[in-house]
């Protein structure tokens with residue numbers, strides 16, 4: 001009997017022991033973060049919200065960062081994750097291209113966010129911090145941090161964007177079960193929150209505003225730090241475990257990739273997949289790396305490259321990045337994790353130097369291919385991940401029309417089992 005081997009699995013001992021820091025490999029060094037006075041920020045200023053170890057990683061000139069043993073042990077609960085050949089999806093599409101997905105949905109939180117959550121909770125606990133604040137849009141980051149904080153003995157307060165809390169009330173249940181406290185943002189707990197509520201009591205909230213609330217609280221309490229689930233360099237560093245495993249899995253499968261594809265919200269799952277391949281890209285290897293975003297929040301495809309703040313209230317440093325502006329109000333699309341106005345400075349730099357590409361897909365295509373994937377591979381993708389999936393399918397179909405085929409690897413950044421109301425809405429044609 002011919003049983004297709006769809007899963008490329010790595011044994012536990014193949015778990016990468018170091019993260020890959022792409023900073024020294026960027027074609028141009030990153031421009032510095034700027035403080036409120038417009039001058040390059042002194043890294044020590046960040047110590048009010050981050051532990052020194054993470055600040056060091058944020059600016060590190062070292063390529064290899066060994067992963068501390070307690071983090072490795074926690075990651076090994078579910079890693080290495082499978083890279084799966086999507087035979088059934090290929091058949092459903094009728095394409096000769098080989099489609100693989102790196103399955104980050106198998107983590108305890110159901111998304112790739114656990115990779116950095118565990119690392120950040122660990123480094124904060126090592127620095128003597130007792131409590132973390134954070135924001136969450138779709139709820140995946142809050143869930144990942146709630147679990148990670150539990151693992152390393154920290155308390156957590158999560159500011160959850162109000163519209164997301166309405167759409168996904170059960171995310172709050174999970175965070176509460178893990179011991180985290182969840183407030184709808186804007187909240188009455190902070191100055192930024194109260195100001196936003198005074199200006200518009202009906203506001204849906206935004207990720208930028210929730211960041212302001214979490215940063216404000218962390219800055220004002222000495223035992224409390226802030227944790228960010230995307231955008232920053234140290235987050236992308238922790239996520240490179242995705243791409244490092246994919247490199248081993250491609251070798252195991254005897255494949256060289258033509259396309260590496262991931263969805264883009266702040267850039268962490270895309271950066272995690274692609275950063276370890278940057279030396280290959282600089283060597284001129286023909287790998288097309290595509291960051292996929294929603295047409296309704298087109299940061300990379302329509303945004304400007306300039307200095308901008310990471311949050312609505314302007315509490316964060318200014319960072320050089322592609323941005324739609326901090327006052328950009330994205331529509332309440334269901335891919336809550338892709339509603340951010342900005343992008344990671346690392347991803348922005350790679351795009352500006354044309355080592356990577358960006359593309360936007362429509363909500364109709366996202367749902368269409370999510371439904372085909374669910375009905376062939378029997379995994380319900382997170383709406384965010386479905387952007388990478390949709391682009392991968394469209395590319396495979398386009399290549400087929402041209403009589404070509406390729407090897408396409410995309411990240412399934414999470415599962416959609418907490419997004420069923422979004423699927424219900426789409427099934428009803430709304």
Ligand SMILES: *Cc1c(COP(=O)(O)O)cnc(C)c1O
Pocket residue numbers: 111112113138140141229230231263264265266267268269270337338382384385413414415
């Ligand atoms: C948060 C999230 C994203 C978007 O964030 P990135 O930092 O761009 O990866 C994508 N997919 C899932 C499942 C998420 O939870």
